[in-house]
Amino acid sequence: MISPPIPGPPEPQAANPPSSPASAPQPVRPSLSELFIAFATISLSGFGGVLAWSRRMMVEERKWLTPEQFNETYALCAFLPGGNILNFSVIFGSRFRGPLGSLAAFAGLMGPPTLLVMFIGGIYARYGDLPALRHMLTGVASAAAGLMMATVAKMARPLFRDRAVIRPLIGLATFISIGVLHWPLPLVLAVIVPVSIGIAWVRV
Amino acid sequence: MKTDGGTLLTLTGFFAVLSLFAIGGGNSAVPEMHRFSVDVQHWLTDRQFADTFALAQLTPGPNLIIVTLIGYHVAGVLGALVTTLAMCGPSGVFAFFVGRASDRFKGSFWHGAVSRGLVPVTLGLTASSATVIATTADYSWKAALITLATALTAYFVRVHPLWAFAVAALLGLCGLV
Numbered sequence: 001m002i003s004p005p006i007p008g009p010p011e012p013q014a015a016n017p018p019s020s021p022a023s024a025p026q027p028v029r030p031s032l033s034e035l036f037i038a039f040a041t042i043s044l045s046g047f048g049g050v051l052a053w054s055r056r057m058m059v060e061e062r063k064w065l066t067p068e069q070f071n072e073t074y075a076l077c078a079f080l081p082g083g084n085i086l087n088f089s090v091i092f093g094s095r096f097r098g099p100l101g102s103l104a105a106f107a108g109l110m111g112p113p114t115l116l117v118m119f120i121g122g123i124y125a126r127y128g129d130l131p132a133l134r135h136m137l138t139g140v141a142s143a144a145a146g147l148m149m150a151t152v153a154k155m156a157r158p159l160f161r162d163r164a165v166i167r168p169l170i171g172l173a174t175f176i177s178i179g180v181l182h183w184p185l186p187l188v189l190a191v192i193v194p195v196s197i198g199i200a201w202v203r204v
Numbered sequence: 205m206k207t208d209g210g211t212l213l214t215l216t217g218f219f220a221v222l223s224l225f226a227i228g229g230g231n232s233a234v235p236e237m238h239r240f241s242v243d244v245q246h247w248l249t250d251r252q253f254a255d256t257f258a259l260a261q262l263t264p265g266p267n268l269i270i271v272t273l274i275g276y277h278v279a280g281v282l283g284a285l286v287t288t289l290a291m292c293g294p295s296g297v298f299a300f301f302v303g304r305a306s307d308r309f310k311g312s313f314w315h316g317a318v319s320r321g322l323v324p325v326t327l328g329l330t331a332s333s334a335t336v337i338a339t340t341a342d343y344s345w346k347a348a349l350i351t352l353a354t355a356l357t358a359y360f361v362r363v364h365p366l367w368a369f370a371v372a373a374l375l376g377l378c379g380l381v
Binding site (some may be wrong): 026037043044045046050075076077078079080081082083084085086087089090094095098102106109110112113114116117118121122125129132134135136137138139140141142143144145146147148149150151152153154155156159167168171172174176178179180181183184185186187189192193196197198199200201 | 221222223224225226227228229230231233235236239243251252254255256258259260261262263265266267268269272274276277281284285288291292294296297298299300302303304306312316317318319320321322323324325326327328329330331332333334335336337338340342347348350351352353354355356357358359363365367368369371372373374375376377379381
């Protein structure tokens with residue numbers, strides 16, 4: 001495959017109109033305010049499935065990333081610690097506008113939901129003991145637990161498919177130490193992550 | 205609920221460390237948040253924690269927003285802001301530098317080993333989150349039935365989370381949970 005990036009001087013790109021389909025498809029470069037608005041929009045429209053929204057906006061609507069770039073960036077974010085979409089906002093913003101771009105994207109992603117959730121927290125503090133609200137929340141929590149179980153079941157399928165014993169065992173060991181025995185997370189991860197990565201390394 | 209400096213410091217310290225251990229996204233850190241804020245610090249009861257989780261699910265935005273609610277519950281607006289920044293800061297800075305360097309080791313050997321090694325751990329953590337939430341909610345056999353029905357439906361068909369939550373909330377409202 002021919003990879004496009006032959007980095008020329010930045011000035012002619014900036015002078016050109018953003019979309020000239022005949023030449024190499026250089027992605028449009030978002031400004032700081034565009035970064036903020038894009039991630040605020042993604043954040044506020046993303047119930048649970050932020051990934052789908054970010055893909056639609058970044059790749060299909062604004063054409064800031066090619067599908068390949070999106071997948072690569074997202075794969076990177078998924079294995080970094082912290083929220084995936086949060087890492088995505090930081091890396092994406094930095095790629096276009098440096099540290100300020102990271103901050104703009106991060107502020108867009110976290111600012112509006114932070115304000116919103118504090119408002120919701122205020123309502124809960126006042127009305128949290130109403131039986132109707134409590135029952136509704138119990139219902140939602142029960143459904144959310146079910147959704148997570150379905151995710152686990154889907155993720156687990158490929159682990160068992162390659163007839164490996166060790167990877168399911170690592171998953172089980174993590175579950176027992178955290179989910180059943182309630183051991184502190186940093187301690188458990190300090191042991192289990194190096195072991196798991198080490199095994200994956202040796203068995204390539 | 206008193207908002208002294210010590211509480212804010214405890215919030216900051218705990219969530220700043222947790223930030224770097226939240227592999228596989230915000231939801232996999234839920235059991236640790238529960239262990240610390242319910243079992244160790246007694247900031248919330250089991251039921252309040254389950255409610256907080258449910259409220260975070262109902263709020264648009266990253267799942268991570270649950271930490272803002274915990275901070276708000278413990279120490280008001282200041283607590284919410286401090287907790288949010290503590291949870292996002294360290295991992296965000298880490299992601300920033302890795303993102304800058306990522307072109308250099310893209311597709312390299314350890315990259316594959318790291319991501320493949322993390323998958324089973326993330327799996328175990330997500331299973332733990334589901335268990336912790338399921339066992340801390342006011343759990344009746346009806347609630348268990350909702351969990352089971354949601355799990356089966358979401359496994360076999362693509363369900364938008366909002367639909368699942370709407371149905372479950374409605375069942376709860378009718379007193380069926």
